[in-house]
Amino acid sequence: MTRLLAKMEVDRRLVGLAVVLLIIWIGFDLASGGRFITPRNIFNLSVQTASVAVMACGMVLIIVTRHIDLSVGAILGVLAMIMGVVQSDILPQFLEYNHPMTWVITLIVGLIIGGAIGSIQGLAVGYLGVPAFIVTLGGLLVWRGAAWWVTQGRTVAPLDHNFMLLGGGIEGTIGATWSWVVAAIAIAAIIYAAIKDRRRRLSFEFPVKPIWAEYTNTAIKAGLVLIAVITLNAYHLPERAAERILESRGIAATAENLVISHGIPIPLLIVALVAIVLTIVAKRTRFGRYVFAIGGNPQAAELAGINVKRMTVAVFALMGVLCAISAAISSARLQSAGNDLGTLDELRVIAAVVIGGTSLAGGLGTIYGALIGALVMQSLQSGMALLGVDTSLQSIVIGLVLVLAVFSDKYFHRRYSDPTA
Amino acid sequence: MPETNNSNTDKNPLVEMRDIHISFGGVKAVDGVSIDLYPGEVVGVLGHNGAGKSTLIKVLSGAYQADSGQIIVDGREAKIENARDARDNNIETIYQNLALADNLDAAQNLFLGREFTDKFGFLDDAAMEHKAREVLHRLNPNFKKFTSPVSALSGGQRQSVAIARALLFEARVLIMDEPCAALGVHETRMVGELIDQLKRDGLGILLISHDLHDVFDLSDRLHVMKNGKLVGTVPTKDVTHDDVLGMIILGKMPEHLMHLAGPGATNAPNKEALQ
Incomplete structure (x- = not known):
């Protein structure tokens, strides 16, 4: 089995994670009498995971450079408040309610301020030499306090209609047709990437994996995309909502056209986009290469002419930008911005990243691992909630799982044993 | 400059350091030392810990700046203020801790800091691996x-x-800091073969070591330092281990090589050594 995986050049850690996730899903499904693996629950799971998943992508890069960011939850909170005020209090003074530009301006403001907050923390870490743990621990308090100050504690609601689509919900999906289009594009990209990579390696006469492995890998990836879209399309809108949509389009409701699919929720689309972009950044750009080099040996990176201080600022700034995206997703999902939004998210994010195989010692980690880690965490939480497990017991279980995950990782894999890292 | 290997007299030195002074808070770490290096030559820089050999070499690799003195590369005076300047003068240093990022593969390490990119600015890993x-x-x-x-x-x-x-x-001067430290016998031999090959390719190599045996086997000439001063420069083939040990420990040129002691060299047993 191990040799088979090696031939296919599949990350063994990834397979381990996938198996764990599958066990959790099947376990909860059996325990709940088939209520866990349903289109509806999978859909909800993907929406609930989105906010943490987006931040986890950035946290991978932070931890790979041997830093940590404890302030992401607080930054999410302050950004959600700022974006709430921008869209509900400030912009309506200039634009009409639910103006199509409102959500765009709001999001841009959030991204810029998020980047600025991240840069400030990055400057303190990189140039002033204060350990990231301390800077971001301070940041946790500062930004949580700042979140309260934005409105003196008032919760901002209602939010802009278009902005709320970012949080999923009944209208925050792209529907069946577009979901198929996305799936087709994704599968085409998977096949193209596989062919291109193989041709490139062959043109240099490098060893390539056997052709059957190539086919299997591609088929598995494409299959996962297909299964995901089929599942999400199988989750239909409630009849009442479907009626309302048909009414707004001026179509009479019949038994057949009342069946409207959710399709891919917008937050999931955002996660996919962020993950793809950051994976490309991590693997295919100088920036990403330097992030890993710094994590592996900061001295060597410096000697190779890499500006480690500036890279530190950039990585933290990127984290701030991702916090803004997460802030948009989670406030849109709750349809309001409260100053306690994102509380304890830093721990969920770090846990997801660590479960996903990122080494706290730096230099090693993957974006896709962090995504699965986030899904594992959310699955545990949702599953236990579905079974009616006490919240207090939920925390205990999740805490133990985190420790167990890191232990098993240390136990079963030698450091850097991962050939794809 | 001292007259050295006859084979080198027809060539210009690749690099010369002239009358280098550097002190840290009143302590003279390097005190008026001059050394040189010719193409296709391996030169050992020997001395006890604290003799100033590492400090001297760090001036050349750009890690430290000399208080006074000149660095001449290919007959022209060069300003070396940081590692990048050294690299611009084709001087490369291989540090004792190897300066590799452990988590990256060989190609990624080789090209760290000057990766190949394609026309879109993405890393061209296949081309780098090929090279x-x-x-x-x-x-x-x-x-x-x-x-x-x-x-x-x-x-x-x-x-x-x-x-x-x-x-x-495209290094032409290679500075190797304890290249065989922490290596086994077989590995040491392998590095020795590497050095011989680089020598044939016309590189100049400075070996910094406090292990006499490594340096003796590999080098053509030896610069020996003590207490921040150059004791002397000798052709390896003309000296014995004991001669060199005497230079390192006593700071004294061997009698039969006294004529080789150049400017900046301590010709006689110096006072400090006798104290």
Whole structure:
């Protein structure tokens, strides 16, 4: 089995994670009498995971450079408040309610301020030499306090209609047709990437994996995309909502056209986009290469002419930008911005990243691992909630799982044993 | 400059350091030392810990700046204020801790800081791996682990990667700080073969070591330092281990080589050594 995986050049850690996730899903499904693996629950799971998943992508890069960011939850909170005020209090003074530009301006403001907050923390870490743990621990308090100050504690609601689509919900999906289009594009990209990579390696006469492995890998990836879209399309809108949509389009409701699919929720689309972009950044750009080099040996990176201080600022700034995206997703999902939004998210994010195989010692980690880690965490939480497990017991279980995950990782894999890292 | 290997007199030195002074808070770490290095030559810089050899070399590699003195590269005075300046003058340093990122593979390490990119600005890993295979194959035909992180390589293989990296930068002067420290017998021999090959290619190599045996086997000339001063420069073939030990410990040129002691050299047993 191990040799088979090696031939296919599949990350063994990834397979381990996938198996764990599958066990959790099947376990909860059996325990709940088939209520866990349903289109509806999978859909909800993907929406609930989105906010943490987006931040986890950035946290991978932070931890790979041997830093940590404890302030992401607080930054999410302050950004959600700022974006709430921008869209509900400030912009309506200039634009009409639910103006199509409102959500765009709001999001841009959030991204810029998020980047600025991240840069400030990055400057303190990189140039002033204060350990990231301390800077971001301070940041946790500062930004949580700042979140309260934005409105003196008032919760901002209602939010802009278009902005709320970012949080999923009944209208925050792209529907069946577009979901198929996305799936087709994704599968085409998977096949193209596989062919291109193989041709490139062959043109240099490098060893390539056997052709059957190539086919299997591609088929598995494409299959996962297909299964995901089929599942999400199988989750239909409630009849009442479907009626309302048909009414707004001026179509009479019949038994057949009342069946409207959710399709891919917008937050999931955002996660996919962020993950793809950051994976490309991590693997295919100088920036990403330097992030890993710094994590592996900061001295060597410096000697190779890499500006480690500036890279530190950039990585933290990127984290701030991702916090803004997460802030948009989670406030849109709750349809309001409260100053306690994102509380304890830093721990969920770090846990997801660590479960996903990122080494706290730096230099090693993957974006896709962090995504699965986030899904594992959310699955545990949702599953236990579905079974009616006490919240207090939920925390205990999740805490133990985190420790167990890191232990098993240390136990079963030698450091850097991962050939794809 | 001292008259040295007869074979070198027809060439100009690759690099010369003249009358280098550097002190840290009143302590003279390097006190008026002059050394030189010719193409195709391996020169050892020897001395006890604290003799000033590492400080002197760090001036050349750009880690420190001299208080006074000149660095002449290819007959022209060069300003070396940081590692980048040194690199611009084709001077590469291979540090004792090897300066590799353990989690990256050989090709990624070789090209760290000057990666190949395609027309969209993305890393061209295949092209880098291709070049890495070519360079490493020349240095070490047994090198196979191109896709493993360098932490999975043996000490000698890691040293090959570090040297290949310097070669890719078109180094003409290679400074090696304790290249055989922490290496086994077989690995040490491998590094020795590497050095011989680089020598044939016309590079000048400065070996910093406090292990007499490594340096004796590999070098053509020896610069010996003590207490920040140059004791003397001697051709390796004209001296014995004991002669050199005397230079290191007593700071004294061997009697039969007294005529080789050049400017900046301490010709006679110096006072400090006798104290």
